[in-house]
Amino acid sequence: xxxxxxxxxxxxxxxxxxxxxxxxxxxxxxxxxxxxxxxxxxxxxxxxxxxxxxxxxxxxxxxxxxxxxxxxxxxxxxxxxxxxxxxxxxxxxxxxxxxxxxxxxxxxxxxxxxxxxxxxxxxxxxxxxxxxxxxxxxxxxxxxxxxxxxxxxxxxxxxxxxxxxxxxxxxxxxxxxxxxxxxxxxxxxxxx
Amino acid sequence: xxxxxxxxxxxxxxxxxxxxxxxxxxxxxxxxxxxxxxxxxxxxxxxxxxxxxxxxxxxxxxxxxxxxxxxxxxxxxxxxxxxxxxxxxxxxxxxxxxxxxxxxxxxxxxxxxxxxxxxxxxxxxxxxxxxxxxxxxxxxxxxxxxxxxxxxxxxxxxxxxxxxxxxxxxxxxxxxxxxxxxxxxxxxxxxx
DNA sequence: TACAATACGGAGAACCTCTCCGCTTGGCCA
DNA sequence: TGGCCAAGCGGAGAGGTTCTCCGTATTGTA
Numbered sequence: 001x002x003x004x005x006x007x008x009x010x011x012x013x014x015x016x017x018x019x020x021x022x023x024x025x026x027x028x029x030x031x032x033x034x035x036x037x038x039x040x041x042x043x044x045x046x047x048x049x050x051x052x053x054x055x056x057x058x059x060x061x062x063x064x065x066x067x068x069x070x071x072x073x074x075x076x077x078x079x080x081x082x083x084x085x086x087x088x089x090x091x092x093x094x095x096x097x098x099x100x101x102x103x104x105x106x107x108x109x110x111x112x113x114x115x116x117x118x119x120x121x122x123x124x125x126x127x128x129x130x131x132x133x134x135x136x137x138x139x140x141x142x143x144x145x146x147x148x149x150x151x152x153x154x155x156x157x158x159x160x161x162x163x164x165x166x167x168x169x170x171x172x173x174x175x176x177x178x179x180x181x182x183x184x185x186x187x188x189x190x191x192x
Numbered sequence: 193x194x195x196x197x198x199x200x201x202x203x204x205x206x207x208x209x210x211x212x213x214x215x216x217x218x219x220x221x222x223x224x225x226x227x228x229x230x231x232x233x234x235x236x237x238x239x240x241x242x243x244x245x246x247x248x249x250x251x252x253x254x255x256x257x258x259x260x261x262x263x264x265x266x267x268x269x270x271x272x273x274x275x276x277x278x279x280x281x282x283x284x285x286x287x288x289x290x291x292x293x294x295x296x297x298x299x300x301x302x303x304x305x306x307x308x309x310x311x312x313x314x315x316x317x318x319x320x321x322x323x324x325x326x327x328x329x330x331x332x333x334x335x336x337x338x339x340x341x342x343x344x345x346x347x348x349x350x351x352x353x354x355x356x357x358x359x360x361x362x363x364x365x366x367x368x369x370x371x372x373x374x375x376x377x378x379x380x381x382x383x384x
Numbered sequence: 385t386a387c388a389a390t391a392c393g394g395a396g397a398a399c400c401t402c403t404c405c406g407c408t409t410g411g412c413c414a
Numbered sequence: 415t416g417g418c419c420a421a422g423c424g425g426a427g428a429g430g431t432t433c434t435c436c437g438t439a440t441t442g443t444a
Contacts, residue, residue: 006410006421034400043424048402144369152366155347174344177336181373198441201391226431235393240433 013050015040020061024100029058059119065096066119073126083139086130087179090153093127094171097157124150140182152178205242207232212253216292221250251311254292258311261288265318275331278322279371282345285319286363289349316342332374344370 019039134140211231268277326332
């Protein structure tokens with residue numbers, strides 16, 4: 001019993017991933033799975049064997065992106081002041097989410113279907129990294145949770161996903177607005 | 193040539209609207225149009241004659257809700273201080289958007305397909321009403337556009353649409369955060 | 385009451401997701 | 415090197431969807 005896949009299975013896995021990446025980039029996250037299988041030169045059955053759900057396929061495609069995003073968090077933490085790192089990372093996050101048609105969107109929210117490739121957790125960790133640093137620093141309110149912040153950013157990404165030309169600038173404006181909220185001193189009212 | 197519809201057409205229109213309202217409430221905005229036609233006791237062809245696109249049907253169903261939301265804006269303007277009115281109206285807006293499965297979402301963003309029932313415009317006007325009053329009052333930053341604010345609120349609604357139990361509280365937290373951003377004194381940095 | 389014009393409705397084309405199962409193929413073992 | 419068998423393939427097909435077309439029924443009027 002080979003602990004490793006058969007080589008043809010491996011090959012098909014790769015091809016599917018490549019085809020999916022292409023299709024998702026073109027059509028968005030609701031691209032036809034049938035079509036993806038066709039592009040990869042395999043039958044639908046094969047696609048479903050490798051990736052039982054659309055979310056699983058999305059997760060696999062996104063993994064690399066997520067990895068890069070997490071790496072970016074560490075990088076920014078090392079090279080920038082806390083508040084700048086936070087702002088910059090959120091900007092990057094939103095840019096990613098937008099260009100992938102709000103892709104991760106469903107994924108990041110629903111999350112936790114696939115236990116192994118839990119992108120959601122990883123992203124949340126990255127967010128926590130930049131956020132808690134800013135909080136220690138005093139540039140982010142202490143009562144803010146990483147997943148709340150992430151969700152707000154995701155909301156911005158989702159509503160600016162449509163290909164309208166001014167959406168990028170708008171995303172920036174909305175993020176700036178949100179960040180002012182993040183910087184605001186106290187939970188509800190006055191400063192402590 | 194009767195300037196008015198035939199009575200059976202009128203009747204079917206009503207039935208379709210009622211069925212759609214029901215179906216959208218149950219299943220969300222992606223409810224099957226086929227099923228809606230079936231519920232209304234008409235053929236699919238009839239549905240498509242009355243509402244050429246899903247968006248048109250959604251718009252028709254939402255119109256009443258939108259109306260109510262706009263009325264609420266006026267009401268709040270008349271009875272509350274500017275900043276309270278703004279906060280309260282946004283709360284209401286988000287609540288509506290959430291319970292309708294982010295429904296208006298697509299509608300409000302895409303908008304402007306159907307020229308007559310332009311919900312988008314009406315909502316935006318309502319938002320502008322409460323916002324500009326708060327701006328005159330000094331409780332909202334002057335450089336904020338109504339449609340940006342609306343979009344941020346919509347983002348909050350969209351990401352908290354899933355039926356998870358804590359999403360309502362989370363929506364509140366996110367709105368509070370956004371509002372702190374709205375209250376923040378200046379565009380980028382310091383106070384004038 | 386007869387006759388347009390108007391509106392209906394369902395069959396059907398073209399797509400989608402997802403499953404099942406007979407057949408092929410890769411890799412091990414003699 | 416050849417043979418065997420599990421792992422893996424792929425496509426037919428069931429059941430869903432959106433949307434169209436056109437023969438038929440209904441309405442309101444002359």
